Amino acid sequence: MANRHGLITGATGTGKTVTLQKMAESLSGIGVPVFMADVKGDLTGVAQEGLASEKLLARLKSIGVSDWQPHASPVTLWDIFGEKGHPLRATVSDLGPLLLARLLNLNEVQSGVLNIIFRIADDQGLLLLDFKDLRAITQYIGDNAKSFQNQYGNISSASGRSNSARIAYAGATGRRALLWRADAGYPRLDAHRCQRNGIINILSAEKLYQMPKLYAASLLWMLSELYEQLPEAGDLEKPKLVFFFDEAHLLFNDAPQILLDKIEQVIRLIRSKGVGVWFVSQNPSDIPDNVLGQLGNRVQHALRAFTPKDQKAVKTAAQTMRANPAFDTEKAIQELGTGEALISFLDAKGSPSMVERAMVIAPCSRMGPVTEDERNGLINHSALYGKYEDDVDRESAYEMLQKSVQATTEKQNAPAAKGKEATVDSGILGGLKDILFGSTGPRGGKHDGVVQSVAKSAARQVTHQIIRGNVRQSTGGAEDANGNVPDGGVNALSGLQKCTT
Known part of the structure; x- marks a missing residue:
């Protein structure tokens, strides 16, 4: 049921990123391509083998895992700014x-x-x-x-x-x-490039995340491109692609209703194209109800309740999952440790299963970023290298x-013909x-x-x-490297805006 949509939530530091990495490498292992944004820079480690440290082996033993083997996954790096991956462009x-x-x-x-x-x-x-x-x-x-x-x-x-x-x-x-980029929208991204067998597409978002509206627009554009370019596929055994929206609250903050309606429509219909969509955020309340209702698969990490507002958020999170009579879901959410989660997935009939308490198995890849040399190697040896690096201004x-x-x-410089009147050309x-x-x-x-x-x-x-x-x-004003004018200087653009608004 991986082509059904899902939600990963939890407070900062409870293990959401590791869960995301583990899910991505597992999907890659069965040949399902993945697209995800790397906000913190940690997810690139999926391209390198993990390290079997004593602490890791002890944890694996404590949860009964004996067949863990380190391995890397195939990765393609993307970057809107063209600095840490292949340039990503649209028109x-x-x-x-x-x-x-x-x-x-x-x-x-x-x-x-x-x-x-x-x-x-x-x-x-x-x-x-x-x-x-x-x-x-x-x-x-x-x-x-x-x-x-x-x-x-x-x-x-x-x-x-x-x-x-x-x-x-x-x-x-x-x-x-x-x-x-460089005043050129070409060559634009082909959605089929992201669908190569088992490839994990990682969009560098460390810099992009500092521009929330650009971050949200970029990911929404990507999802819309997938929806428009991919043919109808029906309910597949495994998805053609799984798309992860990290820091999903940025997609909905201050969004006009017409945009929210568009997002809901795409999420509702894109599953028939064989695309699974997962949102990653701190709390289920970050997601509008109309979208939240379509996210049947749930992974809930710990939430902390220090204020009445936090307690209400915990209660809401518990109510979004199918209760298990074996334990109190609301209480369990607050007691979860790092790397532990409550999970509920859709069954073969599409109904949500009862919530269960689970431990997240450590990824087989590196938990942490790649080095600069490793990153350059991934870019230069990519099958897409050279296809997106040069701008084309059509x-x-x-x-x-x-x-x-x-x-x-x-x-105007040519001599006018005498005795002839100018005609109006269509x-x-x-x-x-x-x-x-x-x-x-x-x-x-x-x-x-x-x-x-x-x-x-x-x-x-x-x-x-x-x-x-x-x-x-x-x-005496002077611009800095970003084109800003310090105090005492005058920015012509700000003056222009004041005059024209």
Whole structure:
């Protein structure tokens, strides 16, 4: 029943990570691939053989395990930042307006504008692959909102400018890494790459975890990709892939209801694709009830109850498991030692079994991180090495606009033909000329095109840079390595945000 969804919970230091590692290597041993995020950096040890120390052997003997043998599991390392594994990339279109709005921390009105941006891009065949594309089309639509009002509804110019500022800010921070490392969304991840026989895919999340919304968006995007790319498989004897969400509470914190509904839908339907999903968190209450109800397999480590709120959480955790008359579940949760857990799994009929008290067998692989040399060896000798390391910047909306600017410049420099009136050409996008070069309204009003918008945007950026340089000279401000300005300095972007929000 490993293709059924599950939940691993417990307080810090009670053994959740070791349980996760043991489950991953066990699934790998029967040929089931695994994908999991490594928040603390400890899970990479699954790629190396374990060490049979005296303490470990004594514990194994105490729980009646005599056939323990150290061994390593096949591992592929991934990293959104491309530092500790193969780069993991997506395109703007892959992420979609829902996850992108959460990543950019947009409010409801700004999210609505972002949805319109995606609709306009789809209707006009403009590819949104990377940040450059999103910036270009957002700037144009924000400056020419009235041109789209009849077809797409009212577009707030202020919201458009605010979106532009937020996109610019996100592009200057680590949030650009998933979508556009080096401004390139290609080559994008193929979900089938993660399904090789028994491979444990580990996403380095030590740095990523410091950016909670990027962390959540990355894992939700991965799950959505699996759901969209994999064919229907039915109820298999063993899953095609098992996906572990560590620190699962980050997926749901401050998430809008529309996103929660989407997560619930994917979790409900993805089992038919042969994918099992496990959430890992401290308490079952971290998971929304609609999602929690679909997690039939349970591994509950110890919870500590020092306050009335903690006691209520323990009681809630006990109530989510099928009671065993042999012991008090609520009391047992507080008495569990490290490496000990209460377990309840679905039977062949899909019904939860009575909760049992169990000891977790130590992983056969190393409990701890790999060394830097071992990590480099895993990356360089991977079957995927060289397939994701180099960026590919495909032609998309931004490049189309650049070519249009160049063509316009050449046309303006060429001598005009005498005796001929200029004609209005119908472009491949049905009105491309008006969109790119502007149009005249019925009352004689001029509407800027993308070319004018891009030119004005470039001029504004140059002006900001000049002002910024003058202010820095007068204040002595200087940026640090992360692009931040210390006290006494002025950050042009923050000023831009204040002006546009």
